[in-house]
Amino acid sequence: MKTDLITSLYVFMLAGFIGFEVIRRVSPLLHTPLMSLTNALDAIAVVGAILLAGEHKSTLSTVLGTIAIVAATSNVVGGFFITDRMLKMFKASRSPKP
C-alpha cells in the first residue's frame, strides 16, 4: 500500500508538472476547445467503470458501474466530437476568394 501511494504520488506530481508546462503554452485562441478536450480525456474514468460493471462483484457495483459508463461515454463521444468541430472552424487566412 505505502509503496503504491508513493508511486502514485510520483505519477501525480510528474503529470502535474507536465500539465502546467504544456497547458501554459496552449494558445488563448483555443481555450474553449481545450476545456472540452480535457473533459473528454478525463472521461478515461470510463475504464474503471467498465471493470466495475463487467466484473459483476455485486448488484450495487454493477448498477453504479453501468450508469457510470453511460455518463463517461457521453463525455468521451460528445467531448471529442465538439472539440474537433470547433477546431475545424479555425482556419488561417488564404489569398482572398475570386
Next chain:
Amino acid sequence: MKTDLITSLYVFMLAGFIGFEVIRRVSPLLHTPLMSLTNALDAIAVVGAILLAGEHKSTLSTVLGTIAIVAATSNVVGGFFITDRMLKMFKASRSPKP
C-alpha cells in the same frame, strides 16, 4: 516485478516529457552550466552507492560501493560548485560605472 517495471516505465516516460519540455526552454546562454548542473543532479546515483557500501552485504559490494561513492560525490561537489561559479558570472548590464 511486472508492475514495478510498468511503474518505472511510467516514471521514465513522464520524466522524459518533462525533460524535453523544460530543457528546450533553457536559454542557449546557459548551455554550458546546464551540462554541469545535469551532471551534478545525475550524481544522485550516490544514493545507490551509499546503500551498497553501508549495507555491507559482501566485501565486493562494499569495495565497489565505496569507490562509487567517491566518484559520485566528486561530481556532486564539483558539479554544483562550478555551475554556481559560472552562473555568478552572468550579470545583466547596469548603468555604466562612473
Next chain:
Amino acid sequence: MTSFLSTDLIIEITYLVATALFILSLKWMSSPTTARHGVWAGELGMLLAVAGTLLNRGIVDYKWVAIALVLGTIIGVPLGKVQMTAVPQRTALSHAFGALCVTLVGTAEFYLRAPNVPRFMMSVLSMEVILGSLTFTGSLMAAGKLQEILPQRPITYKGQNIVNLGMLAASVGVAAYLVMHPDHLYLFPIILVIPLLFGVMMIVPIGGADMPTVISLLNSYAGLSAAAMGFVLDSKLLIVAGALDGASGLILSVNMSKAMNRSFSNVLFGAFGQEQVAVKGGQETRAVRSATPEEAAGILAAASKVVIVPGYGMAVAQAQHKVRELYDNLTKRGVDVKFGIHPVAGRMPGHMNVLLAEADIPYDKLLDMDEINGEFPQTDVALIIGANDVTNPAARTDSSSPIFGMPILDVDKARTVMVIKRSMGTGFAGIDNPLYYLDKTLMLFGDAKNFVGAIVRELSGGDGHG
C-alpha cells in the same frame, strides 16, 4: 495486478501508450495548426485504453458494459452537436457527467471493499466522492444558470458563507472519522449527500455571469477527483489524465482571475457572495454622440485600418455571421481589419475566438490583448461590438473603480471609437464606462446583429459589392 499473465502486460502497455498519447494530445493543442492532431491522439489513446480494458480477464459479463457504451454514445452525439453559443452550458454539463461517473465508481468501490479499507485508501476515496459529488451538483447548477433554466441573479441570505463552510467542514469531518473507522459503513452516505447539497448551495449566491470562472474551477475539481479515483484503483493512466485536467482547470481559472484583476483566492473559494457593484448615479446627464448605420458605414469605408473588439453582446446577439460579412466587405475594399480579443471577453475563456472561427474568420486575424494593444495608436476606427468592461479606460486611470488594474484593450487610443450596444446600460461589472463620453466616441445604439447588418447593407448598397 501482480499476475504474470501476458494479457495483463498487454493491458498495462496499452495504458502506458494511452498515457503518452494523452500528453501529446494536450501538447499539440498549443497551436491551431497541430490542434486537430491533438484530438486524434486523444481519440486513439481513449480507444486503446478502452479496448485494453475490455480484454481484462476479470470481466465476466459484457452485456451491461455494451448497453451502457451504446447508451452513452446516444447521449454523447447530440452533446457534441450543440450550437457554439451553447458551449458554456455544455461544458458545465459534461463536468457534471464526469463527476457523476467518478462518484458512482467511488461509491461502488467503497461498498466492495468495506469494512477493510486501509487508511490511505479511505482518504483518497473520501476525496474522490466529496469532490465528485460537489462537482456534480455544482456543475448542474452552473449549467442551469447558463442555460437560463435557473434564475441567473445571485440569491443571497445572511450567514450564507457560514452555512456553506459548515457543510464542507462537516463532510470533511465525517470523512476523517471514516478514515479512522472504516467499519462505520452507515456514515458513508453522509459524505455523498452533504457535498451534493453543498454543490447546490455553493452556486446559488453566484451570479450567472460569473459562471465561467466557476466552470473552470469545477473543471479543476473534476480532474482532481478523477486523479483521486486513479489513486484508489492504482491506475496511472487515470492519475495522469486527472492531473492534466486539474492543471488545465486551475490555469484557466488563474488566467481569468488575472484578466479580471480579481484575487486568486476570490476565485478559488468560488467567489462566494460576490456582489454586483451598483451603478453610480448621475452619469446620465453627461452627453454622448450617437450615429446611424449610414454614418458608421461611411466612417468605416474611409478608414484604412479597423480593429473590431467583440464582447458578450456579440455572442448573445449571435452577430458573428453579420460581423463576418462586414469583415469581408471591408477587406475587399482594402481596409486592414483585425480583431482584438480580450481574455475574458464574452462568457467563457476563448469564447470569442470560437464564435468568430465558426463564422469563418481566419484565426490569424484574431489577436489577443497583448498583441493588439500596440496597434491601437495606428488604428483609424476601433469598432466595439457588444463589449463593455474590457474596454473601460477607468481600469487604467481611476483608482477608485472596482475594475482598477484590470488589463484592458486600449481602444481609446484609436482615432475614432464606435460602440455598438443597445443602451447606455452597464456590462458584467455593473459600472459606467467613461469611454462613451469621449469626443472621439460614437455610440451606435441597437442590437449587435441588426446594427452590423444595417452597416453591411449600407456598404453593399453604396458600391454594389456583395
Next chain:
Amino acid sequence: MTSFLSTDLIIEITYLVATALFILSLKWMSSPTTARHGVWAGELGMLLAVAGTLLNRGIVDYKWVAIALVLGTIIGVPLGKVQMTAVPQRTALSHAFGALCVTLVGTAEFYLRAPNVPRFMMSVLSMEVILGSLTFTGSLMAAGKLQEILPQRPITYKGQNIVNLGMLAASVGVAAYLVMHPDHLYLFPIILVIPLLFGVMMIVPIGGADMPTVISLLNSYAGLSAAAMGFVLDSKLLIVAGALDGASGLILSVNMSKAMNRSFSNVLFGAFGQEQVAVKGGQETRAVRSATPEEAAGILAAASKVVIVPGYGMAVAQAQHKVRELYDNLTKRGVDVKFGIHPVAGRMPGHMNVLLAEADIPYDKLLDMDEINGEFPQTDVALIIGANDVTNPAARTDSSSPIFGMPILDVDKARTVMVIKRSMGTGFAGIDNPLYYLDKTLMLFGDAKNFVGAIVRELSGGDGHG
C-alpha cells in the same frame, strides 16, 4: 520496500521532494535571472536525498560511507575550481566519474543477486553496465583529447567501423544470453570489458574538435545508464534524474547537429570516421586587404554600432578580458556594442557565453544567432575574433560547400567586416572562407589577445581614456 515502518516512509518522502526539487532546478535554468535558484534547489534536493538515505535502517556500517564522502569532496572541490577554458574537459571527466559510479553499482548488484536475476532485471542491469562502461572510457578519452594529453587528430584504419560495431554487437549478444541464462556468472565480466574497450575505440577516430558533440552524447548515455540503475534499484528519483540528464544531453546534441547542419544520425553514431575536408587549392592567389591595429581602432572609434563575433580563436587565445576592455572603451565612447553568438561557436555549447560572462560582459549584450542576424544590415562594423566557419557565407550561397545549409551569422551584411585571426588558415571545417575576399573585409592578422590588446592601447592612447 513494502515495510510499514515510518522511517521508510520518511525516506520515500524525502526522495519525492528531492525529485520535485530536481525538476524545479532545471526549470529555473531557463533564464539567467533564476538560474542560481536552480542550483540551490538542486543542492537542497541532493542534501535531502543523501540525508534520507543515511537514515536507512539497512545501513550497518557508516565508516566506509563517511570516508568515501570525504574523499569525494576532496576530489570534487578542485574539479569545481578549474579555469573556464578547461570546462569542456572537466565536463568529460565528470561524465566518466558518473558512469564509473553507475557501472560499479551495477556490477555489485549483479553479484549480490546472481544467479537469481529475473529477466527484466537482467536486461536493465546489462543496459546499465554496458552504457556505463562505454561512457566511462569514452569520456576519459574525450577528456584526454580535449586536455591535449592524447593526440587530437583522428586515428583511423581500414575496417574500423566494422570492428567497432562488432564489439557493440558482441556485448549486446552476451547480455542477451545472460538475460536468458543469468546463472552463467562468468559471462558478466565480458559485458564490462568489451564496452570499456569499445569506449576507447569509439573515440579514437574522432578529431579533437569534434569532442563537444561527443561529450553531449556521452552526457545523454550517462543519463540513460543512471535511469537504468533506477530501474534496477526501483528508485524513482534516480529514474527521473537519469531521464532529465538523458533528455538534456540529447537536446544539446540535436541542437549542435542542427547548428552544424550535420545529420542527427551522424551525431548519434558518434560521427564515426568523420573526415576533414581538404582545403581547395588555388584560393591563395586571390587578394585580401589587411590592416593594422591603428587603422582598426580608427574604424571602430568612428562607428556607431559594432557587433563582435567571437569564436574558438578567442577561447584558445584567452582574449576575453582584452575583449572586455575593448567593449568598455567603445561603450564609453557611446558606441553601441553587442555580441553575436553562434550556437556552435567555440568548442562547447554555450562556451562563448561563459567566457564573456567571466570577463564581466553583461549577458543582455550576448545575443544568439536568431536575435542578432536581423541587426547586421544596420551594423557599421562586424568584428570577428577568432571565428571562422560560423561566419562563412558559402554556407548560404555555395551548394557545393561541405557546410552548405548550416545557419551562419550574416556578418557580410555589415558595412565593414574586420577579422582577427593569425593567418589565412581554415577553421574546424577545414574550408576556405569567401568572406575574407570581400571588398568590405579587412583582415587583422595576429593572435586574438595581442591584437585586441593593441587596438585597446590605440583607443586609450588616442584620447587619454581607459
